Amino acid sequence: MALLELRNVSKIYHLGGEEIRALDDVTLDIGIGEFCSIIGPSGSGKSTLMHILGCLDSPSKGTIKLDGTEIQKASTRELAGIRNRKIGFVFQFFNLLPKLNVVQNVELPMIYSGIGGRERRVRALKALEQVELSNRLKNRPSQLSGGQQQRVAIARALVNDPKIIFADEPTGNLDTHTGEIILALFRRLSQEGRTVILVTHNPEIAAVTPRRIEIRNGKIADKVDAKLAGLDRLPKAAGSAEPVTAPVVPSA
Amino acid sequence: MNLLNTIIIGLKEIWTHKFRSLLTMLGIILGVASLVGMAAIIKGMENGMKETMVAMGGVDKVLLRIQDVPDWQDHLADQAPGRTMLDVEALRRSAPLIRLVSPAMEIEDATATRGEKRTRPAVLMGAWPAVLDMNLHTLAHGRFFNAIDEEEARSVCVIGTGIRDELFGKPEEVGHEIIPIGEEILINGQPFTIIGMFMQYMSEAEIKEKARIAKEGNKQKSGPKRQTGWGRKGGWAFWSKNNTIYIPLNTAWVKFRAVGDLNGVPDPRLTDIDIKVASLDMLEPAIQQARNVLLITHRGIEDFTFQTQENQLENINKQIQNARLSGGIIAAISLLVGGIGIMNIMLASINERIREIGTCKAIGATGFDIFTQILVESVVVSLVGAVLGVGASYGFVQVLQALTPSANTPIITPAAMLVGVAFSAFVGILAGLIPAFKAASLDPIQALRYE
Numbered sequence: 001m002a003l004l005e006l007r008n009v010s011k012i013y014h015l016g017g018e019e020i021r022a023l024d025d026v027t028l029d030i031g032i033g034e035f036c037s038i039i040g041p042s043g044s045g046k047s048t049l050m051h052i053l054g055c056l057d058s059p060s061k062g063t064i065k066l067d068g069t070e071i072q073k074a075s076t077r078e079l080a081g082i083r084n085r086k087i088g089f090v091f092q093f094f095n096l097l098p099k100l101n102v103v104q105n106v107e108l109p110m111i112y113s114g115i116g117g118r119e120r121r122v123r124a125l126k127a128l129e130q131v132e133l134s135n136r137l138k139n140r141p142s143q144l145s146g147g148q149q150q151r152v153a154i155a156r157a158l159v160n161d162p163k164i165i166f167a168d169e170p171t172g173n174l175d176t177h178t179g180e181i182i183l184a185l186f187r188r189l190s191q192e193g194r195t196v197i198l199v200t201h202n203p204e205i206a207a208v209t210p211r212r213i214e215i216r217n218g219k220i221a222d223k224v225d226a227k228l229a230g231l232d233r234l235p236k237a238a239g240s241a242e243p244v245t246a247p248v249v250p251s252a
Numbered sequence: 253m254n255l256l257n258t259i260i261i262g263l264k265e266i267w268t269h270k271f272r273s274l275l276t277m278l279g280i281i282l283g284v285a286s287l288v289g290m291a292a293i294i295k296g297m298e299n300g301m302k303e304t305m306v307a308m309g310g311v312d313k314v315l316l317r318i319q320d321v322p323d324w325q326d327h328l329a330d331q332a333p334g335r336t337m338l339d340v341e342a343l344r345r346s347a348p349l350i351r352l353v354s355p356a357m358e359i360e361d362a363t364a365t366r367g368e369k370r371t372r373p374a375v376l377m378g379a380w381p382a383v384l385d386m387n388l389h390t391l392a393h394g395r396f397f398n399a400i401d402e403e404e405a406r407s408v409c410v411i412g413t414g415i416r417d418e419l420f421g422k423p424e425e426v427g428h429e430i431i432p433i434g435e436e437i438l439i440n441g442q443p444f445t446i447i448g449m450f451m452q453y454m455s456e457a458e459i460k461e462k463a464r465i466a467k468e469g470n471k472q473k474s475g476p477k478r479q480t481g482w483g484r485k486g487g488w489a490f491w492s493k494n495n496t497i498y499i500p501l502n503t504a505w506v507k508f509r510a511v512g513d514l515n516g517v518p519d520p521r522l523t524d525i526d527i528k529v530a531s532l533d534m535l536e537p538a539i540q541q542a543r544n545v546l547l548i549t550h551r552g553i554e555d556f557t558f559q560t561q562e563n564q565l566e567n568i569n570k571q572i573q574n575a576r577l578s579g580g581i582i583a584a585i586s587l588l589v590g591g592i593g594i595m596n597i598m599l600a601s602i603n604e605r606i607r608e609i610g611t612c613k614a615i616g617a618t619g620f621d622i623f624t625q626i627l628v629e630s631v632v633v634s635l636v637g638a639v640l641g642v643g644a645s646y647g648f649v650q651v652l653q654a655l656t657p658s659a660n661t662p663i664i665t666p667a668a669m670l671v672g673v674a675f676s677a678f679v680g681i682l683a684g685l686i687p688a689f690k691a692a693s694l695d696p697i698q699a700l701r702y703e
Contacts (some may be wrong), residue, residue: 051697054614056614056696056697056700057697076618076619077618077619077620080613080616080617080618080619081616081618083613083614083615083616084615084616084617085616088615089614089615091611091614091700095607095608095610095611095614095700097608097611097612098608099261099264099265099268100261100264108612108615109615109616111257112612112615112616112617112618112621113616156615157615160616
């Protein structure tokens with residue numbers, strides 16, 4: 001059983017009487033521990049897909065199973081709980097709360113899940129250790145570099161031990177070197193058994209992930225555009241890149 | 253989401269925008285300060301009024317007043333007897349619900365002289381010893397007149413300290429207290445011997461002031477000594493109580509009334525009959541009893557009425573209530589204005605933090621979490637403002653006390669503080685509702701995209 005199962009999912013907006021299909025009959029499975037990227041030009045519907053996958057939005061049609069539970073009919077309150085416990089978000093602009101220090105930022109999701117103060121502290125410290133930031137606990141986000149801020153954000157995403165981590169352009173605001181460090185961090189997380197989904201339009205980043213899902217006009221493209229996926233940049237000798245995967249056909 | 257965390261985050265929010273928060277809180281600060289200050293002033297007024305009332309004889313004192321006869325007795329007006337000793341005797345014998353009857357014959361426009369010094373007493377009257385109990389006088393030196401003084405109409409008098417101050421000198425100026433027992437003074441030219449002197453009556457504020465002077469020493473003023481005003485420090489009631497001369501009733505009659513006025517007609521009428529009832533619970537029946545007795549001695553002519561201090565107490569309470577109401581309304585309005593200020597700033601603040609709110613929602617905050625967060629912030633702002641306001645009211649009252657040292661000292665009451673703080677919390681909740689609802693209903697996707 002896949003971790004995420006989308007069946008005939010559509011998202012339809014009505015703009016001035018005109019019907020816009022941001023997602024059109026998408027069927028998709030993502031398994032446990034997968035490291036994949038969602039690519040596509042702007043306006044293709046990839047943000048919509050991420051919002052629906054990330055339980056920030058509900059589909060207009062179709063069903064979604066996350067970790068065995070159907071979520072297309074969940075209330076906003078239930079969705080908040082699912083986001084809190086099963087999903088970690090990493091954003092392009094880090095989205096740390098400026099008034100809280102590093103530890104408090106990492107503790108925030110646990111506050112919403114009602115975990116006691118002592119355990120919060122222990123778990124926040126552990127998550128910060130994973131991203132190698134144990135030495136900046138009392139700093140404000142504004143006192144950190146971009147890469148450090150993104151690592152705090154990753155620690156925040158990790159702290160509730162979620163099954164899936166979504167990263168929306170996680171390196172979009174970082175220089176190449178720092179970006180690589182962050183990507184290495186994501187790869188390590190996926191090797192530890194977490195599902196990591198990167199949303200990007202940057203081919204270099206897509207090239208890092210074993211699986212690439214391309215969205216074109218609200219549908220999943222049959223064949224991934226090699227240029228968009230950064231396949232043309234891969235050194236042939238590296239061999240780390242797996243063969244281009246076709247969209248996964250729902251399996252039993 | 254536990255409350256303590258929310259409160260801490262709220263306090264942080266205030267601390268990051270110190271100046272803005274202070275301006276926001278100013279409405280609440282001023283509102284609470286004016287509420288508590290107003291209540292303190294009113295409390296001071298109330299205390300002053302009640303003190304004055306006690307100085308004038310206490311609650312159980314009833315004054316028998318002369319009034320014009322009613323219309324239907326108009327033709328009997330010239331037969332109205334007024335208050336006489338007959339009434340006093342009748343009340344003493346036939347009205348058991350009345351504990352004390354004190355007749356008084358006041359001599360108006362009297363002058364007391366001793367050598368070069370002269371003074372006009374506030375009260376000069378012939379009285380019975382009952383007057384001590386009636387007007388709550390305390391004899392500090394000498395004795396009061398007795399039945400023999402009364403019977404023989406002796407020329408003796410008992411004075412208040414105000415008279416002593418004028419005729420013999422104030423202790424503050426002379427350096428020691430003069431006790432003029434046995435000295436002779438002239439009242440309207442007739443010699444009287446002082447046989448007793450009352451204690452000095454002072455309001456609470458005066459007692460405090462005196463204690464302060466005793467502790468710190470009176471500051472020497474430079475320049476010539478000046479008489480300021482009428483020297484009625486501490487209010488009229490205390491001043492007149494201190495400037496009193498009592499002589500035996502018979503003496504007043506014999507020396508000042510029996511000869512009569514310019515026309516040579518003796519005037520046996522009393523100027524006052526004061527009554528004290530046996531118990532306050534029986535005030536109404538006692539007055540009815542006295543009325544029945546007096547209607548007989550006055551042959552049915554209703555030329556008298558009763559004025560109770562209870563009426564006066566009622567008046568005081570009504571005045572206080574009115575003052576409280578108007579003060580309270582003004583303070584409530586300024587608190588509401590403060591609340592609008594808070595709402596305004598909370599709306600601006602959530603607009604600034606839309607992305608933060610979106611982030612919080614993305615990582616699992618429910619609408620309710622956000623709602624309580626904003627609401628608590630609003631309440632924290634108003635409560636901090638309320639606490640500062642209580643502090644400000646303390647300063648305000650100190651300033652008032654410095655400006656008006658002796659008159660009704662404002663007193664800060666805990667009840668007023670509590671009402672002020674509770675009302676600001678209420679205003680804080682009210683002001684936070686709309687912004688909190690707005691923040692809670694934000695769509696996380698829109699909020700995350702917000703630039």
